[in-house]
Amino acid sequence: MILEPNEFEMKHTVTYYECDPTGIVTPGMLINMVVLVSEKQSEALNIGTQVVNDNGGGWVITNYEIDITNLPKIDEVVVLGTRATSYNRYFAFREFWVRDQDGHEFAHIKGMFVFMDFASRKMARIPAAIIDPYHSVSVKRIPRITNPAVIAADEATDNNQYRVRYFDIDSNHHVNNAHYFDWMLDVLGADFLKTHLLKKMKIKYEREIRYGQMVTSVASKPQVDVPTNQLTTKHQIMVDDVITTQADCQWITRS
Amino acid sequence: MILEPNEFEMKHTVTYYECDPTGIVTPGMLINMVVLVSEKQSEALNIGTQVVNDNGGGWVITNYEIDITNLPKIDEVVVLGTRATSYNRYFAFREFWVRDQDGHEFAHIKGMFVFMDFASRKMARIPAAIIDPYHSVSVKRIPRITNPAVIAADEATDNNQYRVRYFDIDSNHHVNNAHYFDWMLDVLGADFLKTHLLKKMKIKYEREIRYGQMVTSVASKPQVDVPTNQLTTKHQIMVDDVITTQADCQWITRS
Numbered sequence: 397m398i399l400e401p402n403e404f405e406m407k408h409t410v411t412y413y414e415c416d417p418t419g420i421v422t423p424g425m426l427i428n429m430v431v432l433v434s435e436k437q438s439e440a441l442n443i444g445t446q447v448v449n450d451n452g453g454g455w456v457i458t459n460y461e462i463d464i465t466n467l468p469k470i471d472e473v474v475v476l477g478t479r480a481t482s483y484n485r486y487f488a489f490r491e492f493w494v495r496d497q498d499g500h501e502f503a504h505i506k507g508m509f510v511f512m513d514f515a516s517r518k519m520a521r522i523p524a525a526i527i528d529p530y531h532s533v534s535v536k537r538i539p540r541i542t543n544p545a546v547i548a549a550d551e552a553t554d555n556n557q558y559r560v561r562y563f564d565i566d567s568n569h570h571v572n573n574a575h576y577f578d579w580m581l582d583v584l585g586a587d588f589l590k591t592h593l594l595k596k597m598k599i600k601y602e603r604e605i606r607y608g609q610m611v612t613s614v615a616s617k618p619q620v621d622v623p624t625n626q627l628t629t630k631h632q633i634m635v636d637d638v639i640t641t642q643a644d645c646q647w648i649t650r651s
Numbered sequence: 652m653i654l655e656p657n658e659f660e661m662k663h664t665v666t667y668y669e670c671d672p673t674g675i676v677t678p679g680m681l682i683n684m685v686v687l688v689s690e691k692q693s694e695a696l697n698i699g700t701q702v703v704n705d706n707g708g709g710w711v712i713t714n715y716e717i718d719i720t721n722l723p724k725i726d727e728v729v730v731l732g733t734r735a736t737s738y739n740r741y742f743a744f745r746e747f748w749v750r751d752q753d754g755h756e757f758a759h760i761k762g763m764f765v766f767m768d769f770a771s772r773k774m775a776r777i778p779a780a781i782i783d784p785y786h787s788v789s790v791k792r793i794p795r796i797t798n799p800a801v802i803a804a805d806e807a808t809d810n811n812q813y814r815v816r817y818f819d820i821d822s823n824h825h826v827n828n829a830h831y832f833d834w835m836l837d838v839l840g841a842d843f844l845k846t847h848l849l850k851k852m853k854i855k856y857e858r859e860i861r862y863g864q865m866v867t868s869v870a871s872k873p874q875v876d877v878p879t880n881q882l883t884t885k886h887q888i889m890v891d892d893v894i895t896t897q898a899d900c901q902w903i904t905r906s
Contacts, residue, residue, distance in 0.1 A: 417817070431667075432667065585817070608841070
C-alpha cells in the first residue's frame with residue numbers, strides 16, 4: 397500500500413489478552429490499537445504528547461464513528477493505519493483503519509478531535525505547530541460525525557455501576573478509552589454479547605471521567621429499529637446523574 | 652542469547668494501554684505478556700490449548716512468584732522468555748522472564764501448573780503427550796514456590812467489591828489473570844500506587860472465579876514487616892466469604 401503524506405501505518409500482532417471470550421478483538425482494544433498508531437504517527441512527526449502539552453494544551457476526542465466488517469482474531473497480524481484527513485480552526489478530523497496484510501479492511505473509524513487549552517480548560521484554536529506537520533488538509537467545512545441516538549424516556553433500560561480504578565487510568569493520565577466500551581457493552585450481558593457481532597458504533601464524549609468516580613452505565617434493551625430494520629442498543633455513561641458519554645450500536649446475529 | 656531446548660523467547664513492544672498512569676507496565680499486563688510467550692512456545696511445539704484439551708483437560712496455574720527489578724516502560728522493545736524447567740507426575744514448574752535486548756532482566760517469574768481433568772474437575776497425572784515436547788526435566792522433587800502470607804485476624808484492612816465482567820473473560824474462557832492483579836492492587840489506592848514500586852509478589856490460586864460473580868478484594872494496610880524491614884501488603888479475593896486467591900507483595904518507595 398502506498399501511503400499519502402498524511403498517512404501512517406504499523407503492524408501489530410493481536411494478543412490473547414486483547415480478545416473477548418470468543419477470540420476476537422474487543423471493541424475497546426480496537427480503539428486502543430488505532431489510538432496507538434496515531435500516537436506513533438505523531439511521534440514520528442515530532443509532535444507527540446510532550447510537544448502538544450508544550451503548546452499549552454492537549455488533544456481531546458469528541459466523537460468516534462466505528463464501522464466494523466469483521467473483527468481480527470487472536471494471533472492475527474494486522475496493519476493499523478491512520479490518516480490526518482482534514483482540519484479547520486477548531487476541529488481535526490482523523491480516520492483510522494485496521495486491515496489484513498492483503499489490504500482487506502476489518503474496521504474503519506472516524507474521529508473528531510479538539511484542542512483543549514490547559515489554562516482555560518476550554519477548547520481553543522488548534523496551534524499551527526501541532527497540526528501543520530501532519531499534512532492534513534485545511535478546510536472550511538469539516539466532515540460531520542453524526543451524534544449517537546439518545547435513550548428515550550420510555551425505553552426499557554438496564555444499568556450497572558462501575559468504579560473508576562487506578563489501572564483504568566493510562567499513561568495519558570485519562571481513563572483509558574477501552575474502559576468506556578467495556579462499561580457500555582458489559583451491561584448487555586454475556587448471553588447477548590456471545591451471540592451478536594458489533595457492526596457500527598457511534599460515541600460522543602461530553603465530560604471527562606476521573607479516578608475514583610462511580611459511573612452508571614445505562615443501556616437500552618436491544619430493539620429492532622423500525623425504519624432501518626437494524627438491531628440497535630443505546631448507551632449512556634452517567635456520573636452523579638450527569639451524562640458524560642453517549643453511544644449507540646448496531647448489531648447482527650452471529651452465524 | 653543461546654536458548655536451551657526447553658526455552659522460548661519472543662520480542663514485544665510495550666503499548667501505552669499496557670502501562671499504568673506513570674508509564675510503566677502494570678503487574679497484570681506483565682503476567683499477560685509472559686503467559687503469551689508460554690502459549691507461543693506451546694503452539695510452536697504443537698501442544699497448544701486445543702491439543703491439551705484433546706488430552707482430556709487443561710493446564711491450571713496454582714502459584715506465581717514474581718520478582719521485579721524494574722518494570723518496562725511504554726514503547727520499550729522487550730524480550731519475553733519462558734523455560735519449561737521441570738516436572739513430576741502432578742506438577743509442572745515453569746520460569747518466565749522479561750528482559751531488554753542486552754539481556755538485563757526486568758522481571759523473573761516462577762509458576763506452578765497442574766493438569767485439571769475435565770471429567771473429574773480434579774487435578775490428574777500430566778499426560779506424557781503434552782509434557783514431553785517441552786524438553787522439561789523430569790524430577791522427583793519439584794522446586795517449591797512458597798505460599799503468600801495470610802492476613803491475620805487483627806490486621807487492619809481495606810476492601811473493594813468488583814463484578815466479574817464479560818470482557819474480563821479472555822479467549823481461554825477464564826477470568827484473565829490481569830484482573831486478579833488489578834482487583835488486588837486497586838484496593839491500595841492511587842496515592843500508594845503512585846508512590847511505590849512493586850518488587851515482589853506471591854500469588855496462590857485456590858478456586859476459580861466465574862463471570863457475573865461479585866468478588867471482594869481485601870488488602871491489609873501497608874506495614875513494615877519487623878524481621879525483614881520490608882514494606883508489605885497482603886491480599887485476598889473472596890467470593891461469598893470463601894477465599895479464592897491469596898497474595899502478598901513487597902514494595903519500595905519510588906525515588
